[in-house]
Amino acid sequence: MVEGNQTEKGITRRKFTLGVMIASMAGAFASLFSLLKVLAPASKGAGYVSTIKPGDRLVYAKGGNAGSPVKASSMSLGDAVLVYPVGKTSNPANLVQLIKLNESDFKAPTKINLTDQGFVAYSAICTHLGCTVSWVKNTANPSASITECFCHNSMFDPAKGAEVIGGPAPIPIAQIGVKINGDSLVFTSDFTGPIGPQV
Ligand code: FES
Structure with missing residues (x-):
């Protein structure tokens, strides 16, 4: 009984630790992605979309x-x-x-x-x-x-x-x-x- 409780507690602790690690890695990836977005140059012509049509005066x-x-x-x-x-x-x-x-x-x-x-x-x-x-x-x-x-x-x-x-x-x-x-x-x-x- 005691052993079983200890095993369940051990599993719960491992799951918790694993969850924390995954959450940390996800956070790190998100930060890295944000950093890369800032460092990457804007794509050529970004934001410049003309709406001129033939016939416009x-x-x-x-x-x-x-x-x-x-x-x-x-x-x-x-x-x-x-x-x-x-x-x-x-x-x-x-x-x-x-x-x-x-x-x-x-x-x-x-x-x-x-x-x-x-x-x-x-x-x-x-x-x-x-x-x-x-x-x-x-x-x-x-x-x-x-x-x-x-x-x-x-x-x-x-x-x-x-x-x-x-x-x-x-x-x-x-x-x-x-x-x-x-x-x-x-x-x-x-x-x-x-x-x-x-x-
Ligand atoms: S020469 Fe640099 S923006 Fe025109």
């Missing part, structure tokens, strides 16, 4: 006329503006840089069929770490103007498919189709490649 993203349709006639050679698709201005992945160059300026890999009368558009999100790009107008030679990200000085050539011409950006900025409609512009395609940070 372009509106100004900044300034006193933010939200108004972009006027094609207001842009001269070497100009650029930040735009959104109308009604979809709360999604940062929809921010686009619209640029006016000469049609004859475009060289591969620019997708000419996605341009219209010198208007070309690219994502405004730098492919390095996701800052918004800026426009550096070359007043002496507007066709030589470039897109630059001042966070870490990545530079992109808008006449050559926004290929990287300097800095740490790993890939070009994706192009998106535009066309003139009256005096405004509409999008005609999705982005040609990934958008958002690609490191």
Whole structure:
């Protein structure tokens, strides 16, 4: 009887110890998993999902006329503006840089069929770490103007498919189709490649 009680107590104690060990190991695995999640880099382009659809009209993203349709006639050679698709201005992945160059300026890999009368558009999100790009107008030679990200000085050539011409950006900025409609512009395609940070 005494032996039996001792055996039952022994088994109960072993079960309890085993339970504590399993619970401890589960806790350790959970902590390790959390740590790995923190240390692992975010996946490329994470969080940048554009909702632009062909036919969406372009509106100004900044300034006193933010939200108004972009006027094609207001842009001269070497100009650029930040735009959104109308009604979809709360999604940062929809921010686009619209640029006016000469049609004859475009060289591969620019997708000419996605341009219209010198208007070309690219994502405004730098492919390095996701800052918004800026426009550096070359007043002496507007066709030589470039897109630059001042966070870490990545530079992109808008006449050559926004290929990287300097800095740490790993890939070009994706192009998106535009066309003139009256005096405004509409999008005609999705982005040609990934958008958002690609490191
Ligand atoms: S985020 Fe643009 S260069 Fe780093």
